[in-house]
Amino acid sequence: MAEGGFAVAVELPENVVISKLDELASWCRKNSLWPMPFATACCGIELMATGASRHDLARFGAEVFRFSPRQCDLMIVAGRVVMKMLPVLQRIWQQMPEPKWCISMGACASTGGVFDTYCVVQGIDRFIPVDMYVPGCPPRPEQLIQSIIDLQDKIQREGTIGGREFLATQRQAPKRALVELPVLQPANALVRKA
Amino acid sequence: MSVPAPPDLNERFPCVTCSEFRGDTRLVVPRDDLVALFKFLRDEHHFDLLVDLTCVDYLKYRGAENRFGLIYIVGDSRSAARLTVRTFVNEPDTVVPSVTSLWRGANWLEREVWDLFGITFDGHPDHRRILLPEEFTAHPLRKDYPLQGLGERHNFPTITRGEA
Numbered sequence: 001m002a003e004g005g006f007a008v009a010v011e012l013p014e015n016v017v018i019s020k021l022d023e024l025a026s027w028c029r030k031n032s033l034w035p036m037p038f039a040t041a042c043c044g045i046e047l048m049a050t051g052a053s054r055h056d057l058a059r060f061g062a063e064v065f066r067f068s069p070r071q072c073d074l075m076i077v078a079g080r081v082v083m084k085m086l087p088v089l090q091r092i093w094q095q096m097p098e099p100k101w102c103i104s105m106g107a108c109a110s111t112g113g114v115f116d117t118y119c120v121v122q123g124i125d126r127f128i129p130v131d132m133y134v135p136g137c138p139p140r141p142e143q144l145i146q147s148i149i150d151l152q153d154k155i156q157r158e159g160t161i162g163g164r165e166f167l168a169t170q171r172q173a174p175k176r177a178l179v180e181l182p183v184l185q186p187a188n189a190l191v192r193k194a
Numbered sequence: 195m196s197v198p199a200p201p202d203l204n205e206r207f208p209c210v211t212c213s214e215f216r217g218d219t220r221l222v223v224p225r226d227d228l229v230a231l232f233k234f235l236r237d238e239h240h241f242d243l244l245v246d247l248t249c250v251d252y253l254k255y256r257g258a259e260n261r262f263g264l265i266y267i268v269g270d271s272r273s274a275a276r277l278t279v280r281t282f283v284n285e286p287d288t289v290v291p292s293v294t295s296l297w298r299g300a301n302w303l304e305r306e307v308w309d310l311f312g313i314t315f316d317g318h319p320d321h322r323r324i325l326l327p328e329e330f331t332a333h334p335l336r337k338d339y340p341l342q343g344l345g346e347r348h349n350f351p352t353i354t355r356g357e358a
Binding site: 083084086087093116119120121122126166 | 352
């Protein structure tokens with residue numbers, strides 16, 4: 001054995017897998033998301049449809065809608081949020097235990113939608129952190145399911161058992177949707193390199 | 195169902211003007227006679243129900259002489275008869291006598307008009323806002339209030355990941 005290296009001296013049975021603790025925790029968390037339905041408008045109807053039998057959110061482990069924020073780890077803001085409701089939204093968000101995530105469902109929750117009036121908040125991400133935005137007015141259940149799948153990806157990819165991904169330095173990292181696609185090199189550049 | 199004005203209206207209230215449009219009778223009354231007229235309509239002509247109470251802001255409205263027009267619709271619960279009663283107020287004296295002493299149901303309607311138009315109801319038992327939050331300072335259905343507000347919708351602290 002080389003200096004500084006190590007080897008596993010124990011022989012593992014066939015049904016034992018070695019992983020990182022972070023990945024194990026993320027794997028558990030992503031497959032049992034408990035949503036907090038903050039449904040204020042027609043997006044809430046689609047949210048109900050997503051949870052109901054035809055679209056069956058239970059296939060993704062996220063069907064346990066809890067109406068107490070203490071038991072939830074995924075807030076789905078479905079519908080427009082008015083300025084009288086926003087302190088309630090923030091309170092509920094703060095009552096949810098860590099780790100927690102937020103999906104902004106629909107045009108109104110994400111941007112205010114067509115309700116550009118004095119009382120409607122123009123996007124909840126101005127006031128609480130948002131992980132996924134779902135476009136649509138209202139989005140179809142398939143879109144919400146896709147966002148939950150993407151959120152599961154994100155949790156598996158970035159999640160840590162201690163919640164280190166929520167620290168300030170980590171938050172500065174570009175989100176996946178903002179990462180630029182790799183630029184294909186022109187053919188002649190490859191030739192010159194060779 | 196609209197009905198013609200009571201026949202003894204003009205001798206009791208000479209300052210009330212009466213008009214009709216497409217079968218709807220409308221009485222325009224000065225603000226000072228408002229409660230007396232409603233008492234007359236309620237007690238002597240059985241208009242025992244205040245159906246609605248709302249307001250219109252006529253700022254920059256073509257041909258309008260007054261800023262605010264209040265609309266009261268009173269009804270008779272026996273015959274389903276209805277009458278529209280209007281009165282006008284102008285700034286800065288936007289005070290109207292409350293009719294909560296005649297109809298208890300006017301309570302929330304007057305609070306709504308106060309909330310959105312800033313009309314004060316003199317004698318109201320619970321003169322608070324009803325829809326908007328209490329810290330709101332403007333009256334947003336006034337025509338000189340900007341559509342997107344004065345920044346009230348963004349006047350909140352932001353919660354970030356670290357402090358949640």
